[in-house]
Amino acid sequence: MANPQTPDWETLAKMPAFHELLAAKRRFIVPATVFFLLCYMALPVMIGYFPELMKKPFIGKVNGAYAFAFSQFLMTFILAAFYMRTAKKWDAMEHALLASIESKNA
Amino acid sequence: MLSAIQFTPALGMFLAFVALTLVITWFSARKATGSASYFAAGRSIKGWQNGLAVAGDYMSAASFLGISGMIAFKGYDGFMYSVGFLVAYLTVLLLVAEPLRNAGKYTMADLLAYRMSPRPVRAMASLSTLMVSVIYMIAQMVGAGGIIKELIHVEFAPAVIGVGALMLVYVVFGGMIATTWVQIIKAVLLMGGAFALSWLVLGKHDYSMTKFFAAVAHADYAGTTVEKNLLDPGMKFGAAVNPYGPLDFISLALGLVLGTAGLPHILVRFYTVPDAKTARVSVAWAIGVIGVFYILTTFFGFGAATVLPIESILTPEGKENTNMVAPILAKALGGELFFAFISAVAFATILAVVAGLTMSASTSFAHDFYSNVIHHGKENRPGQEIRVARITAFFVGAISIAIAIAMGPTANAAFLVGLAFAVAASANLPVILFSIFWRRFNTGGAVAGLATGLASAVILIILSPNGVFGKTGAIFPLENPGIVSIPLGFLGAWLGTILTKKDPESEAKFAELNFRAQTGLGSEKAGSGH
Numbered sequence: 001m002a003n004p005q006t007p008d009w010e011t012l013a014k015m016p017a018f019h020e021l022l023a024a025k026r027r028f029i030v031p032a033t034v035f036f037l038l039c040y041m042a043l044p045v046m047i048g049y050f051p052e053l054m055k056k057p058f059i060g061k062v063n064g065a066y067a068f069a070f071s072q073f074l075m076t077f078i079l080a081a082f083y084m085r086t087a088k089k090w091d092a093m094e095h096a097l098l099a100s101i102e103s104k105n106a
Numbered sequence: 107m108l109s110a111i112q113f114t115p116a117l118g119m120f121l122a123f124v125a126l127t128l129v130i131t132w133f134s135a136r137k138a139t140g141s142a143s144y145f146a147a148g149r150s151i152k153g154w155q156n157g158l159a160v161a162g163d164y165m166s167a168a169s170f171l172g173i174s175g176m177i178a179f180k181g182y183d184g185f186m187y188s189v190g191f192l193v194a195y196l197t198v199l200l201l202v203a204e205p206l207r208n209a210g211k212y213t214m215a216d217l218l219a220y221r222m223s224p225r226p227v228r229a230m231a232s233l234s235t236l237m238v239s240v241i242y243m244i245a246q247m248v249g250a251g252g253i254i255k256e257l258i259h260v261e262f263a264p265a266v267i268g269v270g271a272l273m274l275v276y277v278v279f280g281g282m283i284a285t286t287w288v289q290i291i292k293a294v295l296l297m298g299g300a301f302a303l304s305w306l307v308l309g310k311h312d313y314s315m316t317k318f319f320a321a322v323a324h325a326d327y328a329g330t331t332v333e334k335n336l337l338d339p340g341m342k343f344g345a346a347v348n349p350y351g352p353l354d355f356i357s358l359a360l361g362l363v364l365g366t367a368g369l370p371h372i373l374v375r376f377y378t379v380p381d382a383k384t385a386r387v388s389v390a391w392a393i394g395v396i397g398v399f400y401i402l403t404t405f406f407g408f409g410a411a412t413v414l415p416i417e418s419i420l421t422p423e424g425k426e427n428t429n430m431v432a433p434i435l436a437k438a439l440g441g442e443l444f445f446a447f448i449s450a451v452a453f454a455t456i457l458a459v460v461a462g463l464t465m466s467a468s469t470s471f472a473h474d475f476y477s478n479v480i481h482h483g484k485e486n487r488p489g490q491e492i493r494v495a496r497i498t499a500f501f502v503g504a505i506s507i508a509i510a511i512a513m514g515p516t517a518n519a520a521f522l523v524g525l526a527f528a529v530a531a532s533a534n535l536p537v538i539l540f541s542i543f544w545r546r547f548n549t550g551g552a553v554a555g556l557a558t559g560l561a562s563a564v565i566l567i568i569l570s571p572n573g574v575f576g577k578t579g580a581i582f583p584l585e586n587p588g589i590v591s592i593p594l595g596f597l598g599a600w601l602g603t604i605l606t607k608k609d610p611e612s613e614a615k616f617a618e619l620n621f622r623a624q625t626g627l628g629s630e631k632a633g634s635g636h
Contacts, residue, residue, distance in 0.1 A: 007627070009618035022624060029200050036200075037363065040193045044186070044359040047339040048352025055338050060316055061323040065182055065339045072189045073397055076196055080393045083199055087386060094625050101627070 007101075017097045021090060028086050032079060039075055043068055116446035123454045124272065127291065131276050131284040141491055142630075145212045145469050147282040147378040149630060155290055156379050157391020162289030163371055164191070164392070165296055165399055166242075166459040166523065167249030167429070170452055173400075174435070175428030177407025178419065181325070181336030183343050184407060186355070187524070188400035190362030194527075195396065197367040197535075199389045204382040205542045205623035206373060211630050213466075214373045214534060215474040218541050221615040222549040225479050230556040232474040234533040235370040237560060238526050239467035240506050242371070243460055245522035247510030250456040252429045253449055255515065263511045269457060270507045276461040277468065278496045282378060285458075285465050292451075292458040293395065299451040300402045303432065306439040307409030322408040327416040336411055350583045358524055361588030365527030368534030371459075371466035382626050410435045429515075460506075468498035524586060525567055532591035533559030536599045542623055545616040547599070548609035554602025559595025563587045 012018065047054055047065055054065040142149060151159070169191065176184030210216035215231035247266050254265030276284050311317040325336045340346060343355035366372060376385040410419070410431050419434055421427045427434075433452060437445035472495035537555045540547040566587035567573055571580040584590075622628055 009621055010614070012627075013617035013621045018621065018625070022620075025624070033197075033200055036193065036196045040190075040363055041356070041359060043189065044343075044352070044355045047182075047186075048343060048345070048355050051338075051340050051344060055335075061319040061337070063323075063335075063337050066185075066337050069182075069185060069189050070401075072193055073401055076193050076393060077397060079196060080199055080390055084386070084390050091383060098625060098627060 012101065015097070015101075017093070017100065021093045021097060024093060025090055028083070032083065036075065036079055040072060043072060114446065115443055116449045119446050119450035120453050123291075123295075123450055124457075127276065127284075127288045127454075127457075130287045130291075131279055141212075141473075143281070143283070145282055145377075145473065145492075145495070146374075146630075147286050149378060149380055151286055151378040153379060153384045153387030154391050155286070156375055156384070156388035158293045158395060159286045159289040159378075160372060160375050160388060160392040161395040161399070162293035162296070162455075162458055163375060163462045164366075164396060165293065165455065167246045167253075167452060167456045169399070169403075169523075170296065170300070170455055171249045171253070171429040171432055172245075172523065173403050174407045174410060175419075175426070175431040176342075177336075177403060178410035178414070178431045179426050179428060180342040181322075181334070181408065181411070182339045183341050183355075185403065186343075186359070187362070188403045188407075190359055191366070192393070192397050192400050194363045194366035195389060195393045197364060198372070199386070199393065201542075202367040202373070202538060203376050203385045203389050206538070207376045207379065207382045207385040208626045208629045209542075209619055209623040210377060212374065212377055212473045213470045214368075214370055214538065215470065215478075217619075218537055218552050219474075219478065220619050221541065221547070221612040222552050222609075227549060227552045227556075228474040228478045230553050230560075231534075231537075232470045232479070234529070234556050234560045235470040235474075236467050236502065237564070238368075238370055238530045238534070239463045240502065240509070241529060242369075242523060242526035243463045243467075243502070243506040244510045244513065245526065246456045246460045246463070247506055248513060248515065248522065249429050250453065250460070251510065252427075252515045253433065253452050253456070256430060256433060256449065262515045266507050266510050269460060270503045273457055273460040273464055274499055274503055276457075277464045277499045281492075282374075282465060285461050286375075286378060288454075288458045288461060292454045295451045296455055297395065297399060299436075299448050300399055300406065302440070302444070303436055303448065304402045304405035304409070306444075307405045307413065307435070310409070310413050310439070318405070318409070318412075321412040325408070325411040327411055328413055330415040330417065336408055353589065354584045354586055357528075357584050357586040357589035359588075360592055361524060361528035361531050361586055364535050364588075364592060365529075365531035368530035368538065369527070370470060370530075370534070371462045374466045374469060377630070380631070381629065406432055406435060414438055460503075464499045464502050467502045468495040471495070471498040471502075525563075528567075528586055528588040528591060529560065529563040531559075531588055532563040532595040535592075536595040540599050540603075541619070544603075545613050545620075546608065547603050547616075548606060548612045550606030551599045551601075551603030555595055555599025558598025558602075559591060562594040563591040566591055 056064050058064045058067040173187050206217055215228045218227045218231055250269040251262040251266040254260055255262055311321055323335045323337050324333045326333045343351040345351055379385050379388055419427050419431050433449045436448035472491045476494040477491050533556050537552050566582045569582040570585050571577045572585055
């Protein structure tokens with residue numbers, strides 16, 4: 001731990017660098033979450049209420065239903081990869097923030 | 107009974123797996139000293155290892171046996187479980203894994219108790235953890251009983267009891283380190299089995315994707331039934347089969363995508379790694395492994411319907427033998443030895459997942475309920491918490507065994523797991539998210555959220571077509587409660603908060619929790635904490 005005594009969390013939580021970190025996370029996480037939930041929930045809605053449309057052939061014998069389901073796997077892999085990349089930037093911000101707290105305490 | 111056991115290759119391979127894992131357990135038991143070691147593997151598991159262990163915990167009997175069976179009989183609609191099980195990891199990755207690791211110690215309740223009055227919150231969280239774990243465990247036990255019956259020709263009930271007894275050895279003696287390694291070995295074996303099985307299925311179709319999908323689109327169970335297109339949706343959730351089908355499907359999907367992030371045995375895994383960054387890496391690994399596995403269910407699920415005669419996958423009474431499709435497929439394509447391998451893998455899977463579940467349930471009871479609720483967070487004697495966890499493991503195991511035997515071997519494991527997800531999504535996820543992200547959230551809200559989510563999910567299951575009133579008398583028309591119980595869980599947590607008075611302490615602590623959860627300052631370190 002950076003500080004052997006109990007840190008003053010209220011003061012820490014008011015640091016501009018912390019707010020920048022929170023804002024940066026929010027900018028990615030909120031839209032990404034809305035996107036994947038909508039994308040995923042569209043699957044049961046389409047399957048359940050537009051089955052004839054989804055049964056139409058997509059590529060060869062593969063129909064729209066299977067293609068849409070398969071695209072969910074790709075969506076998950078790609079979004080996870082984006083998250084891992086973006087999170088590296090947060091790590092750098094977090095590192096700088098914690099270093100500045102440590103230097104103040106020293 | 108014992109005289110009926112024959113020494114088959116399957117039994118041999120299974121015994122080899124048990125021997126290997128028991129050696130690991132023995133080594134872990136010698137290394138494990140203190141609570142952080144027993145409950146959280148000393149927080150020293152590497153990212154890729156934990157990723158495999160998460161995947162191992164997750165790719166349960168339900169996934170392997172239940173889903174392949176469901177796809178073989180219901181086609182596309184069964185495949186929907188595969189999709190939901192994977193996408194759910196985005197919820198874990200984006201919203202839960204890192205804050206949880208930063209702010210907790212051993213259980214999900216640590217995060218909740220951080221800001222709230224610890225005793226009521228921990229008591230409720232512990233109850234909900236036990237509930238989810240027991241339902242999930244019953245699903246595994248049901249699968250286990252069926253497979254052992256095929257494997258060594260032991261009846262369902264003694265088979266289930268045998269699994270329970272073995273699982274207790276891992277948990278009681280080895281704790282989290284042993285459980286983690288059992289998961290890792292099992293995940294590797296399962297992936298190997300899934301690849302091999304898929305490859306053999308593709309071989310039946312000249313290794314051509316085009317021919318494979320053409321066969322699935324005209325599936326006739328090796329010429330024993332009329333053709334049907336298994337790629338078409340609707341055989342289970344279609345409006346033609348059941349007027350509530352589409353709504354039930356949406357309800358299931360919600361439960362799956364939101365439930366994983368509330369599964370106690372998955373959440374405890376993130377305490378076994380040194381920090382939040384490693385927790386993140388382990389989720390990424392898990393997504394890779396789990397994603398590939400569920401894509402492969404395409405081959406050994408749909409594929410079964412193209413190569414297996416229908417009678418071979420029905421029970422003698424003519425019921426769908428859903429949990430046995432994958433092993434029977436292995437026997438048909440790869441012969442006796444491959445059947446032995448797949449059965450041993452399936453069995454190992456069950457054993458490992460049951461051990462993981464028991465571990466998380468008993469950790470929660472010992473750490474949350476016994477230490478913190480009854481003894482106000484003070485351990486009377488060193489090692490007391492571990493002792494209570496070991497005793498709890500016995501009881502949790504015994505209860506699950508009893509219910510599994512009562513339900514019998516034909517209950518579909520994937521369906522039962524779907525219910526566990528719905529309970530986790532309704533009770534656990536709302537309070538986890540509100541604790542991390544909502545300043546005003548207080549004790550009243552946490553208790554109300556857990557209670558409404560848990561109660562509504564359980565009551566709706568009881569009133570559902572699978573509940574006490576059966577298909578005709580069901581009061582609640584859906585099999586999956588999620589679409590009602592998840593919003594109720596959130597609503598309960600929200601109402602409980604705004605109807606009770608503001609809690610300045612909880613709000614003050616929010617600054618601390620928020621800072622710690624988002625930066626990792628002061629989080630539990632590797633090798634620390636007793």
